[in-house]
Amino acid sequence: MDRERQRTRRALVELVNIPNLDSGWVGPAQDFLQKYEPMRPDSAMPDAEVAEFGKQLYEVWQAVLNRDRFELEQANARLNGLLAAGDPIQGEGPALSADLKRAKFIYKPRTFLQKLELELLWSARSLARCPECGNCFIKRHSRDKYCGSECSGRARNKSQKILMQKRRRHAKRHRS
Numbered sequence: 001m002d003r004e005r006q007r008t009r010r011a012l013v014e015l016v017n018i019p020n021l022d023s024g025w026v027g028p029a030q031d032f033l034q035k036y037e038p039m040r041p042d043s044a045m046p047d048a049e050v051a052e053f054g055k056q057l058y059e060v061w062q063a064v065l066n067r068d069r070f071e072l073e074q075a076n077a078r079l080n081g082l083l084a085a086g087d088p089i090q091g092e093g094p095a096l097s098a099d100l101k102r103a104k105f106i107y108k109p110r111t112f113l114q115k116l117e118l119e120l121l122w123s124a125r126s127l128a129r130c131p132e133c134g135n136c137f138i139k140r141h142s143r144d145k146y147c148g149s150e151c152s153g154r155a156r157n158k159s160q161k162i163l164m165q166k167r168r169r170h171a172k173r174h175r176s
């Protein structure tokens with residue numbers, strides 16, 4: 001995976017986690033804009049758009065995880081709408097254009113938002129949510145369960161503690 005795509009992936013994960021931060025969206029949205037770019041050029045309220053599309057893409061993410069047919073259809077329709085036209089008033093074209101010479105369609109995201117949506121689509125099979133911290137993340141390996149080593153370590157410690165408690169209880173019962 002090239003660096004550009006890795007960056008888009010990182011941005012996507014940060015974006016969908018913004019709606020669920022306890023700190024509210026204003027600060028995180030501004031941090032996001034400083035690190036990446038606005039969802040669309042000439043956006044009048046770029047930070048509000050980060051929060052709004054973060055929420056929309058988070059809902060798409062949930063639909064994929066829930067595997068609910070109705071939710072998935074709605075999520076598909078939402079992505080189709082955004083990828084098909086962008087914002088016609090701002091002259092944003094579709095994210096897909098025909099290339100007859102190469103006999104195929106080429107992906108041509110016009111906005112950062114369309115880039116993020118395409119990444120979500122391509123990563124659909126690797127979308128996940130960490131059972132330890134609740135953050136959305138993209139799996140590197142299909143067996144990945146936690147978002148990172150911190151959360152998998154914490155989960156391991158917890159299960160070890162439970163195991164120790166069980167053993168202690170068991171030993172006590174046998175002593176008395």
Ligand SMILES: [Zn+2]
Nearest residue numbers: 130133147151
């Ligand atoms: Zn986690």
